[in-house]
Amino acid sequence: MNREIDHLDEPLLEFGYGQRLKDPKDGLFLFGPLEDRRPAEMRVGVIGTPKGIAVYREWLDRARAFIPLADPEVKHRLAYPGFEAIFQTKWPTKPVAEIGVSGNEIFNAIRKTDRHKAIYDTVSLFSRPIIKKLTEDDVQVDVWFVIIPDEVWRLGRPLSRPSKLEGLHDPNALGPKLGKRLLREPSLFAEDKLASEPYRYDVNFHHQLKARLLVNKVVVQVVRESSFSSPTDDDAYGGRRGLQDPASLAWNLTTTAFFKAGGRPWKLAEVRPGVCYIGLVFKINTLDPTAGNACCGAQMFLDSGDGLVFKSTGSWYSQDRKEFNLTLEGARELISRVVAAYTDLHEKPPLEIFVHGRKRFSFEEWCGFREGAPASNVVCVRISRSQEMKLYRPTKTPIMRGSAYRLEQNRSLLWTAGYIPELATYPGREVPNPLLIEISRGDGDMNTVLHDVMGLTKVNFNACIFSDGLPVTLRFAEAVGEILTAAPHRDGPPLPFRHYI
Numbered sequence: 001m002n003r004e005i006d007h008l009d010e011p012l013l014e015f016g017y018g019q020r021l022k023d024p025k026d027g028l029f030l031f032g033p034l035e036d037r038r039p040a041e042m043r044v045g046v047i048g049t050p051k052g053i054a055v056y057r058e059w060l061d062r063a064r065a066f067i068p069l070a071d072p073e074v075k076h077r078l079a080y081p082g083f084e085a086i087f088q089t090k091w092p093t094k095p096v097a098e099i100g101v102s103g104n105e106i107f108n109a110i111r112k113t114d115r116h117k118a119i120y121d122t123v124s125l126f127s128r129p130i131i132k133k134l135t136e137d138d139v140q141v142d143v144w145f146v147i148i149p150d151e152v153w154r155l156g157r158p159l160s161r162p163s164k165l166e167g168l169h170d171p172n173a174l175g176p177k178l179g180k181r182l183l184r185e186p187s188l189f190a191e192d193k194l195a196s197e198p199y200r201y202d203v204n205f206h207h208q209l210k211a212r213l214l215v216n217k218v219v220v221q222v223v224r225e226s227s228f229s230s231p232t233d234d235d236a237y238g239g240r241r242g243l244q245d246p247a248s249l250a251w252n253l254t255t256t257a258f259f260k261a262g263g264r265p266w267k268l269a270e271v272r273p274g275v276c277y278i279g280l281v282f283k284i285n286t287l288d289p290t291a292g293n294a295c296c297g298a299q300m301f302l303d304s305g306d307g308l309v310f311k312s313t314g315s316w317y318s319q320d321r322k323e324f325n326l327t328l329e330g331a332r333e334l335i336s337r338v339v340a341a342y343t344d345l346h347e348k349p350p351l352e353i354f355v356h357g358r359k360r361f362s363f364e365e366w367c368g369f370r371e372g373a374p375a376s377n378v379v380c381v382r383i384s385r386s387q388e389m390k391l392y393r394p395t396k397t398p399i400m401r402g403s404a405y406r407l408e409q410n411r412s413l414l415w416t417a418g419y420i421p422e423l424a425t426y427p428g429r430e431v432p433n434p435l436l437i438e439i440s441r442g443d444g445d446m447n448t449v450l451h452d453v454m455g456l457t458k459v460n461f462n463a464c465i466f467s468d469g470l471p472v473t474l475r476f477a478e479a480v481g482e483i484l485t486a487a488p489h490r491d492g493p494p495l496p497f498r499h500y501i
Helices: 024-031 049-061 083-087 105-108 115-138 150-157 176-184 190-201 205-216 247-258 328-346 365-372 445-455 477-484
Strands: 005-007 044-048 097-100 143-148 219-226 273-286 293-301 307-315 353-357 376-383 405-409 410-416 435-441
Touching: 024 083, 024 190, 024 247, 044 049, 044 115, 049 143, 083 247, 097 115, 105 115, 105 150, 105 176, 105 477, 115 143, 115 190, 115 205, 143 150, 143 247, 205 219, 205 477, 219 247, 273 445, 293 328, 293 477, 307 328, 307 477, 328 353, 328 365, 328 410, 365 435, 376 445, 405 477, 435 445, 445 477
Parallel strands: 044 097, 044 143, 143 219, 273 353, 353 376
Antiparallel strands: 005 405, 273 293, 293 307, 376 435, 405 410, 410 435
16 A cells, blocks of 8 residues: 555646636636636626615726735735626626615614524515515526625624614514424414414524525525725724735625626536536434434536535434434435436436545445436545644645545545645645545545545635635535525425525
C-alpha cells in the first residue's frame, strides 16, 4: 500500500466559447458564462420595504458598473467588472414586478412573543403578495429578491427571541403547547384549524419562506438590507458588518442570481459521459407528531452542478443502529425516480451512479439501489469531516489543496481545502482538515472517486469562489433537508436545485 502523499490536479472548468480555466472569476471575466442557457435578460421581482427596494436599486446601479477592490493586497480577490460585462445578460434597473411591504407591519409581526406566530405572520407578509402577483397578473419572474430588514434576520432564526421591552403579545396566538396539541388532535371547528396552522411550520424565516413558496415553484434570493448598503451608509446600519467587500459581494450575489434565473455560469470541463451523482440526506421532521418520521431528499447532479431535488417521507429510524436508513423498497423507489429523470434528459439511463452521503449505507439500501438501477453501476460513497490526521508543511503555508493520503484500498483522506498555487494563498483561517472518503458499497475506483469529489467542490453557484471545502452533493444536502422539513410534506414533481439554495 502506498503511504505517500499524492496530489490531484486542480479540475478545469468550462466557460463561454468552450474555453477552460481553473478559476471561476478568471473564466467569467475573460470568456463569460456558458452559452447554452444564457438568458437574454434578467427577469427579477423585488419585494421589500420602501427602504429595502431603494437600497436594492442603488446596489444594482453599482453592480452594473466597475467595482474596485477594497484591498488590492488580498491575492484571492478580484475587482468586479460589472454584471453585463461578465455575464453578457441585461439586468434592467426596473424589475418586472415590484411589491412594497409596510415596515411597521413587519416589525409588529416579527416581535410577537409567540415565535411560531411571529415567523408565520412575517413570512406571510412576503409570500402572500408574491403568490397573488403571480396568479393574478401572470407575470414571468425568474427570481425574486426578498429584501428583509435586519430586524427580520435578527429575530427570524430558531433561537432568537425579542427582549421583554420589544416583545408584543398576540391575543390570537394559541401558544406552542395548544397549537401542537391541535395538530395531534384536530378540532372540528374551522377557526381552530386556522389558528393552529402556524405550528405546522419551522421557526425559521428563511427556511419557511422557501418551503411555503415551493408549491408555486418560486425561486427566491433573500438579502438583508444592510448587505446592499454602500460604504457611506455606516451610520444608517450602525456600521457595516464587514463580512464581504463590495466587489466580492457583487461577484457572489450576481453569480447566484444568474444561476437562479436559469443561466449556467460554468461547468466541469472534464467529465466522464453517463455519470450521475446523488447527494442523500435524512432530516427528522420535528413538525410531524409521528415518532421516527424523517424526510429524505436526494439531489441529482450532472456535470453542470445543477440538479433536481427528490423528496419522500417515511419512518426509517433504526433503534438498533441509532441512525436513519432507507428500506429496500424506499431505496429502489428513490433511485428509480432518479434514473427516470436522467433518462428524460439523456434518452438513456446513466452508466454510473455515485451516491454520496454522510452516513454508512446499509445492505438493504444497497440492494434497493441496484434493483432500482439495473443498467447502472451504483457506487455508495461515504464522505465526512475527519480529524484523525493533520499534516503540516515546513513553510508558513498549509498543505496544498488536492493532497490525498490512502488509508486503505477503499478509504482515503482528501484535503479539499488548503494552499492554492493559482491564488498564491490559502483562503482560510485554520489548519485545514481533510475529508474522509470511503467507498462503502459497490465497485468503484478510489482515484476516480477522489477526482470526482475535487470536481464537485467547484460547482457551488451560491458563491463565485475558486473552490469549496465540500462537494456540492453534500454542501447543500443539509440546506435542502432544512427546507424540506420546514413545512408539511407535499407531493409534487422534483424541482430544480435553485429553488432550495
